[in-house]
Each structure stands twice: as structure tokens, then as C-alpha cells.
Amino acid sequence: MVSTLAVPGTYPTLRDALEVAPDGAVVLLAPGTYRERMDLSGRRLTIRASGDPGSAVVDASGLDGPALAVASGEVEVDGLALVSDDYPAVAIGGGRVRLRRCELSAGYGAGLQAEGGATVDAAEVRVVAGQHGFVFSDAGGTVDSCAVSGVSDDGVIVRLGADPVIRDTRISDCGYRGVYVYQSGRPLIERCEVSGAGDAGIVAANGSSLRIVETWVHQTHGSGIVIGAGCTAGIEQCRVEETADPPVHVDARATVTMTELLGPAAQGAGEVERLLTELDSMIGLAGVKAEVRSLIDEIQVNEWRRGAGLSVGAVSHHLIFTGAPGTGKTTVARIYGRLLKALGVLPDGQFREVSRRDLVGQYIGHTAEKTTSVFEEAMGGVLFIDEAYTLARAGGAAADFGQEAIDTLVKLMEDHREEVAVIVAGYTREMSGFLDANSGLASRFAKTLEFEDYGPDELVMIAGRIARNDDYVFADGLPEALWEHFGQLERDRNFGNAREARKLLEGMRKAQSGRLRAMGRMPSRDDLRTLMLADLRMATR
8 A cells, every 4th residue: 555654744854754654655755955865775665845846855965875875676756856975966776766857966976876787767857066967887777858067077977788768868068078988888869968068078988889869969178979999889860069170080990870960060061062053053064063073972972981980091182174264164163172161171162273473483492482382371272273284394494493383282282182172274285294294293183174165055055144143134136146156256275165255245235335325315224234136246346
């Protein structure tokens, strides 16, 4: 038969009430502070605050043991504040204990320590002070909707094969690690938040096996998640941000599966897709777009392999762009730099465009100095060298210092291949001669991208896009006339591709201005926007 007992008043002390309570009894604690300890080993009891949660305080400070000790039996504690100093507030050495709506506070001890095969089910429990929050050693159970904050060491410790489920729990402002799993610990950490750790957010070591699911780790002084040698981990749909680098560190000897990592990595993934869409929106360049996507795919997979602790070979991000002027080489180079930044390969993706005059000096030693200075300014981003072939010796002229610039670049590109992306650009034939200027130059580049001349269809599309961006529209028949004009242009060395379209539109706008001024009246809005066949004829006379 279940009985209900109450203290104080009914019994002089909490200990008296517990001693006379039969198994299955519910002991109600009236509001107040009980400077006692509860040792409930071998008992089957429920201890409950009769008032609001926290109104009944069991304070074992200065006493020789924890506020609540259970070595066996089945105990439920609801709504109490449990306080200790040099012992855990709650120490469970066996049996099954349920804690509901409790507040735990300790000095040097843990908020809750479970061991010896115990099962603990904690819900809405707050650890507000102690050396550690929850410590599981060879124990299991659940920690659900709880909170740990302000402890001096690790927030949660799982060790010696313990396998608790830690769910919907917030672990914040711990002096050392948020969660430390070691000595074959096997927890599930699900939908938790770990923040403000003095070191790493979640750490696994010594052959542990854990799953981290839908968990947010942020604002940690160390890495967000660290998986050590010999450990097995599944990291699923987690968000890791505002941590030390790397956000997730995986030892090469660990086995890790990682899916849908959010945070900066996810933001970077979104930026990658946005930039690839921007690349796809460029007119023409089908081969170039495919090559860039292939490069990005390889880089992304390498980053995933690195995160999973797999080996990754040395990869060069240096490229060669060949083709005539006006084919989009500079635009693609800028997008490529921003893609490398979004993937976390380069820190800022800045773009520095230079030519021969920026690299070549006027006396012996000056060129190496200038080239090194320019290279160092581009570190962390893209160094784009237009008309790079002009650096090669012209006719073997001994006084030309371009060769010195090339030799300096070769060494710098090798020494800093993971810190900068060098893109050299120029006409196809001339770039072949440029690569012959140094025996090690060609091997420094990952790939050559060929930018083909634009055809008439593409040039009409480019002209139409430029016009729309400037609030102009084409009159009927003008696109067809533009196509005919572009089809008749000679495709020699002087052909400027997109520059031809831009130069032609500038001429057509000037022709339109003269035509509108000669109208003898104020032009309408449509007049001001419309380019006509007459403007094309005037611009091409």
C-alpha cells in the first residue's frame, strides 16, 4: 500500500520520515531548507516537493557525503534543489533513479554522478554549479531537456562503456569541454546545444563510439567537435559555428560518417551553389563551365575526405586560361576565387589582377622583389596575371627581367600552393611558349581552360544583356541586324568578342542621342529607351 508522508511538522527531520516510510511511499517535502543527506540505498520511494520546484532544498554542505545517494533500489525525486560541496549533489552507484524538475549544485563535485550499472532518467534537471555537470561511468539512462551551466570543468562526461541518451539539453559556459567521451563511452547526443566551452565543444577519445545528431555547437574556444584516434562517430545534421579552426577535427585513425554539416560549412555550400548559378548565367562558355564545376566537385570531395579523416593528396588551385580577349576570363577568375573562399580553401577570395609592368623591375634583383611583393599581397585569394606570355623572354633578350619574374613565381607557387590561386591568362599559342620558359612552370598548374570566341548568336545575347542592364530595348528587326553584323566581323587577333558588343552599343547610344536631338520635340520614355536599326547603321558606317 502506498502512503504519503510529509515533513516538517509531521516528522521532526527528513531522515525520520524516510526511515519510517514503507516501500512505495511518497514523501512530500514542504518548502524550506533541510540540512541533511538522503541515503536511499535499497529503497523504493518517491521524494517530491509539495510546493513549486526548488522550494524544498536538501543542503548537504559540510556533511560527509552527497545530498542524495542511491546504491540500489528504485527512487524518484521531483522538484527538489540538491546542494553539496566536496561531493556530488547526487551520487548513484546502482539501481534506477528518476530526477524531475530538480536543481543540482556542488562545489568540487559533480552535479550528478552515476556508475556501477545504474540507470538514470533525468528530465528538466538543471546543474548550476560544480566541477562537472553529469558524469556517467558504466551507467546509462536519459538526460532529457536538462541544462548544465557554469561548471568549472567538463559539462558532461561519459566513460567506461556508459551509454546514456542526452537529448534536448543545453550545455553552456563550462570551464573546459562541453562534452567529454572517453574510455569506450557510447552516448547518443541528440538535439543539444553546446556553447561557451573553455576548450572544445564535444570531444571523443580512447576508443569511444558516439552519435551526434541535430546538435548546435558554437562559441567554443577550441574546435566544435573533436574525434580522436580509434573512435567511431556519426555526425548528422549538426550545426558548428563560431569555434576555433578546424570546426570539426577528425583524427586520421578515427572512423567518422558526417552528413549535412550546417553552420559555416552549410553557409559555404549555399554560397557555392549561388556562385555556380552565377557562372551558369554567363553566356556561352559551356566547356569552361563544365571544367570549373569539375574542379569544384573535386575540391569539395577532398574537403569531405579530410573531414572524415581520410587521406587527401596535394592539390594545386593554379589555373591557365587561354583564349582571345573579351571571352570572360577575368569574370570567371573572380567567381573561381569566391568559390574557393566559400569552400573554405582560401580565407578571403580577394582578387588581384596584374600584368607584366606590376611584376618586372628595371635592374637585377628588383623583379624578384616586385614579384614577391605582389604575390604576398594576393595571399589568401586569386592572383590573376593577364597576358602572362609577355613575361617570357622576347627573342632571348639578355636584358629582359621577365624570366626572373617567372622563376620567382614558380618557387612561390610551390611554396604557397594552398594559400593562393595563381591564374595566368593570354592567347592560346603565346601561352604555350610562356609555359616553356621554365621547366617547372607547367607542372604548377592544375588545368588549362580554353575560352573560345563567341559566335554571332552569343554576341547578340551579350549585347541584349548589356542593353537591358542600361535600360535600353531593341526595336523590331535590330537583333537580326546585329546577328548579321557580328557574323561578318573578321575573327583575327584583334577580334574583341564581348568587347565588340560593348563597343558597338556605345556607338549606337551616341547615334541615338543625335537622332533624338534632331526630332524637334521632347522624346518620350519609349524613345529614350529604344535603339533602332538607324542607330546601328550610323554606328557601323
